[in-house]
Amino acid sequence: MDIAMIEAAAGRAQGHIRRTPLLSSPRLDAISGRRVMVKCECLQHTGSFKARGGWAAVSALPEETRSNGVVAFSSGNHAQGVARAAQMHGVPAVIIMPSTAPVAKIEGTKALGAEVVLYDRLKDDRDAIGAALSESRGLTLIKPFDDPQVIAGQGTCGLEIAEQAADEGVTQADVVVCCGGGGLSAGIALALEARAPGLRVRTAEPQGFDDTARSLAVGSRVRNEGPEAGLCDAILTPMPGALTFPILHRLAGPGLVVTDDEVLRAMALAFAHLKVVSEPGGAVALAAALFHAQAFEGDAVIVTISGGNVDPGVFLRALEG
Structure with missing residues (x-):
C-alpha cells in the first residue's frame, strides 16, 4: 500500500465519486473549544465513504474477472458501495448482510440491483458463506476493509482532506476518523503521510467495541469480546x-x-448545526471531538462523518434525546 495506489484510485474515481465538503459551525467550535471541521462523507454516493472503496476495488478488477460478478459481506455501507460499483459496471453483485442490519441499508442495497443474502450474526460464519458463494458462482470477494484496493479507495478521502485543510490554513491538527476494521482510517493516514504530514489520524470507536484503541495501546491486534451488536x-x-x-x-x-x-448527542448537533444526517457509527468521530476535547491539542480538529444511512427510529431517538 502506498500513495501511488491511492492516486491511481483517485484517477479511476473521477466522475464517479463525489468530492465531499468540509463543513464547520460556530456552535460546534464553541462546544469543542477549537475549530471543528467536518468531512461529510454522509453526502457521498450511497450515503457513506464506502462508495470510494467499492468503486476502487471493482474498477481495478480485470474485465474478464469482473464480468463474473462480485460478492461482499457488510452490515450495509460496504454493501451499497460494492452494489453501486457493480451496477455501474454492469456486473452481478451478491451481498451477504446480517439479518439485524438496518432496514434502510438492506433496502438500499437491493435498490442498487444486488442479490442480498441474510445471515444470523450470532450463529452463522459470514466468511464461510462468502467463500462458498465465491467458489460456486465464480464471484470475486471484495472484503470490507482488508483489501488493498478498498484501502486505496478510502484513501482518496484523505487526499481531499489534505487539500481542503490547506485551503483553510490548517496544517497541524488531529484528523479523527470513525473506525471499524480500519480501512478508512488507514487509507486516510497513508494519504496524509504523503500530502499533509502535519495532520495525524486518530481513530474513534464506540465503548465496548474499542478493539483498535486497545490494539494501538498494546502494539498488537486484540479482539472484542461478545456479539457484534x-x-x-x-x-x-x-x-x-x-x-x-x-x-x-x-x-x-x-x-x-x-x-x-x-x-x-453528536447526531443531533450535526443535524442542528450542519444540516446533515449521520448514522450512529458515522458520528463517533464528531462525538470524540465535541465531548473529549481534553484529548486534543492545538486550535483545530478535523473529523469524519462517515455515513448517513440511519433508520428513522434511531434518528428520531437522537433528535428527541
Whole structure:
C-alpha cells in the first residue's frame, strides 16, 4: 500500500465519486473549544465513504474477472458501495448482510440491483458463506476493509482532506476518523503521510467495541469480546484488520472511545448545526471531538462523518434525546 495506489484510485474515481465538503459551525467550535471541521462523507454516493472503496476495488478488477460478478459481506455501507460499483459496471453483485442490519441499508442495497443474502450474526460464519458463494458462482470477494484496493479507495478521502485543510490554513491538527476494521482510517493516514504530514489520524470507536484503541495501546491486534451488536452497527468489527492495523500502528495517534449517549448527542448537533444526517457509527468521530476535547491539542480538529444511512427510529431517538 502506498500513495501511488491511492492516486491511481483517485484517477479511476473521477466522475464517479463525489468530492465531499468540509463543513464547520460556530456552535460546534464553541462546544469543542477549537475549530471543528467536518468531512461529510454522509453526502457521498450511497450515503457513506464506502462508495470510494467499492468503486476502487471493482474498477481495478480485470474485465474478464469482473464480468463474473462480485460478492461482499457488510452490515450495509460496504454493501451499497460494492452494489453501486457493480451496477455501474454492469456486473452481478451478491451481498451477504446480517439479518439485524438496518432496514434502510438492506433496502438500499437491493435498490442498487444486488442479490442480498441474510445471515444470523450470532450463529452463522459470514466468511464461510462468502467463500462458498465465491467458489460456486465464480464471484470475486471484495472484503470490507482488508483489501488493498478498498484501502486505496478510502484513501482518496484523505487526499481531499489534505487539500481542503490547506485551503483553510490548517496544517497541524488531529484528523479523527470513525473506525471499524480500519480501512478508512488507514487509507486516510497513508494519504496524509504523503500530502499533509502535519495532520495525524486518530481513530474513534464506540465503548465496548474499542478493539483498535486497545490494539494501538498494546502494539498488537486484540479482539472484542461478545456479539457484534450495538447502536453503531456500521463499525462493530471483532478486531482491526491484518492489513490496516500495521498502517495505523505506524501512523495513528492514540485511539478515542465514546459512549452511545455521546454518539446520539453528536447526531443531533450535526443535524442542528450542519444540516446533515449521520448514522450512529458515522458520528463517533464528531462525538470524540465535541465531548473529549481534553484529548486534543492545538486550535483545530478535523473529523469524519462517515455515513448517513440511519433508520428513522434511531434518528428520531437522537433528535428527541
